[in-house]
Amino acid sequence: MIGQSLHDLWFGFGVAFQGSNLMWSFFGVLVGNLIGVLPGMGALQAISILLPLTYVMHPVPAILMLAGIFYGSQYGGAIGAILMNMPSHPPHAVTCLDGYPMTKQGKGGVALGVTMIASFLAASVGIIVMIFASPLLVQIAFKFGPTEIFSIMLLGLLAGSTMSRGSPLKGVAMTLFGLLCGVVGTDVNSGSFRFAFGLPELSDGLELVAISMGLFGVADFLLNVNRMKTIGDTGTLKLSDMRPSKEELKRAFPAMIRGTIVGTVFGAMPGTGPTITTFIAYALERKVSKTPNKFGTGMIEGVAGPEASAHSKTQVDFIPTMSLGIPGDAVMALILGALLIQGIQPGPQLITEHPDIFWGLIASFWIGNVILVILNVPLIGVWVKLLKVPYKYLFPAAMFFIATGVYSTQNSLFQIWEVLVFGIVGAVLMTLEFSVAPILLGFVLGPMVEENFRRALLLSRGDMSVFVTRPISATFIGLCALLLLGVSYSAWRGRGGRKGVVELPKTPEGAPPAETVSISGK
Numbered sequence: 001m002i003g004q005s006l007h008d009l010w011f012g013f014g015v016a017f018q019g020s021n022l023m024w025s026f027f028g029v030l031v032g033n034l035i036g037v038l039p040g041m042g043a044l045q046a047i048s049i050l051l052p053l054t055y056v057m058h059p060v061p062a063i064l065m066l067a068g069i070f071y072g073s074q075y076g077g078a079i080g081a082i083l084m085n086m087p088s089h090p091p092h093a094v095t096c097l098d099g100y101p102m103t104k105q106g107k108g109g110v111a112l113g114v115t116m117i118a119s120f121l122a123a124s125v126g127i128i129v130m131i132f133a134s135p136l137l138v139q140i141a142f143k144f145g146p147t148e149i150f151s152i153m154l155l156g157l158l159a160g161s162t163m164s165r166g167s168p169l170k171g172v173a174m175t176l177f178g179l180l181c182g183v184v185g186t187d188v189n190s191g192s193f194r195f196a197f198g199l200p201e202l203s204d205g206l207e208l209v210a211i212s213m214g215l216f217g218v219a220d221f222l223l224n225v226n227r228m229k230t231i232g233d234t235g236t237l238k239l240s241d242m243r244p245s246k247e248e249l250k251r252a253f254p255a256m257i258r259g260t261i262v263g264t265v266f267g268a269m270p271g272t273g274p275t276i277t278t279f280i281a282y283a284l285e286r287k288v289s290k291t292p293n294k295f296g297t298g299m300i301e302g303v304a305g306p307e308a309s310a311h312s313k314t315q316v317d318f319i320p321t322m323s324l325g326i327p328g329d330a331v332m333a334l335i336l337g338a339l340l341i342q343g344i345q346p347g348p349q350l351i352t353e354h355p356d357i358f359w360g361l362i363a364s365f366w367i368g369n370v371i372l373v374i375l376n377v378p379l380i381g382v383w384v385k386l387l388k389v390p391y392k393y394l395f396p397a398a399m400f401f402i403a404t405g406v407y408s409t410q411n412s413l414f415q416i417w418e419v420l421v422f423g424i425v426g427a428v429l430m431t432l433e434f435s436v437a438p439i440l441l442g443f444v445l446g447p448m449v450e451e452n453f454r455r456a457l458l459l460s461r462g463d464m465s466v467f468v469t470r471p472i473s474a475t476f477i478g479l480c481a482l483l484l485l486g487v488s489y490s491a492w493r494g495r496g497g498r499k500g501v502v503e504l505p506k507t508p509e510g511a512p513p514a515e516t517v518s519i520s521g522k
Contacts, residue, residue: 012359024061028068036076043073086217098302113242126315146455151476159283178442210418218423259308267316281309
């Protein structure tokens with residue numbers, strides 16, 4: 001079986017290295033990388049614009065081009081998140097938490113270098129999984145019904161709520177706020193408007209791109225609008241500046257492995273989307289770290305883990321799309337539509353009926369990721385030069401690109417007002433020391449949790465015990481309970497440790513250190 005797979009892969013490389021196929025793959029990676037950097041733009045917008053081009057193309061180069069745009073924009077989105085705190089692709093919002101602080105510390109090149117290594121490593125693992133483990137992952141995916149998906153989404157919500165710095169209660173509050181934002185719009189079951197305040201523009205709900213750009217990009221600009229200096233003191237960026245030190249690699253490599261595993265597992269599950277993957281990978285890094293309180297201040301693990309999970313999921317996402325005809329997110333749905341336009345029916349028979357498309361696509365992933373590395377080595381210097389632009393020029397330019405990108409999603413000026421409102425809300429919350437990342441997690445997962453909860457109860461005729469009688473669901477519910485107990489115990493122990501202790505005021509520099517006085521319970 002392995003020998004046959006290697007033979008088919010060799011055939012795929014022959015297809016991918018054909019002149020026209022290689023050209024369109026390069027074009028897709030280049031366009032995806034450039035589009036991914038622009039605020040408000042992403043793979044969804046780029047593929048939507050270029051989809052009509054595929055009508056007159058041969059199926060193989062058409063799919064290779066669209067796939068190149070997809071994973072090319074993944075790395076481009078990371079560039080914007082790390083250097084500008086503007087995640088053009090919502091999954092990269094988590095990368096902002098530690099990537100942007102690294103940039104402000106003058107380590108933007110290191111963060112981008114780690115992202116490049118993580119993306120290539122995770123993508124390679126994802127491709128290997130596609131080649132050898134597709135049938136197994138398809139069988140696993142079939143075992144996840146609405147009950148199991150609800151349980152794993154609930155675990156993701158709880159894990160994400162506790163990942164923010166500071167008070168866990170603030171993280172839970174922000175997640176609940178995101179959940180409320182997620183229910184705005186039309187109820188899929190009753191068809192009635194919910195929390196739309198009579199605005200027909202909210203009938204389809206709030207826009208994910210608008211929320212992510214507002215909470216991260218615009219909010220940061222509003223907080224720093226009076227700053228006239230540049231973002232970071234980068235100097236002249238050389239290739240050596242992108243190379244992490246041995247200590248940084250030692251910390252980042254295990255995070256890459258864990259992130260790759262998370263992305264691979266979630267990539268096989270249709271309908272989960274890429275955003276939850278990066279959030280869970282980030283929460284996992286905080287849980288296993290010996291210094292979780294330092295996350296959000298420039299921890300390299302907070303960049304390596306989520307980026308690896310995003311890129312491995314990007315590759316594995318093609319398994320349910322090609323093998324089952326079930327797209328994992330909106331981008332996969334567009335690629336699925338491109339296949340159907342070409343008269344190709346995705347499903348179990350795709351491998352035997354169209355081996356040139358399936359194996360050519362897999363081979364193009366490796367070729368495209370090599371192209372991505374080659375492209376970005378010289379381009380990194382161009383991206384980092386953005387940091388030398390003074391804020392008085394960078395601010396209006398970034399606002400223009402944000403407005404243009406968000407407007408292009410639905411050609412609606414209302415989306416721009418959404419960005420402004422969430423930018424102001426984000427700036428206020430950051431001033432009050434609330435983390436805004438859980439808002440995005442709650443917004444993304446809220447509708448999916450509600451939908452799968454309703455489906456599970458409908459199938460079980462209202463029997464709530466279905467969530468603890470099905471083994472996979474019961475496992476995730478048990479993990480949720482353990483997570484809640486762990487957070488509660490940590491909070492209780494923290495209060496207990498401080499009870500009865502009074503710290504004297506800090507003394508001036510050079511004076512003897514202040515003592516800590518313990519007071520008895522009397």
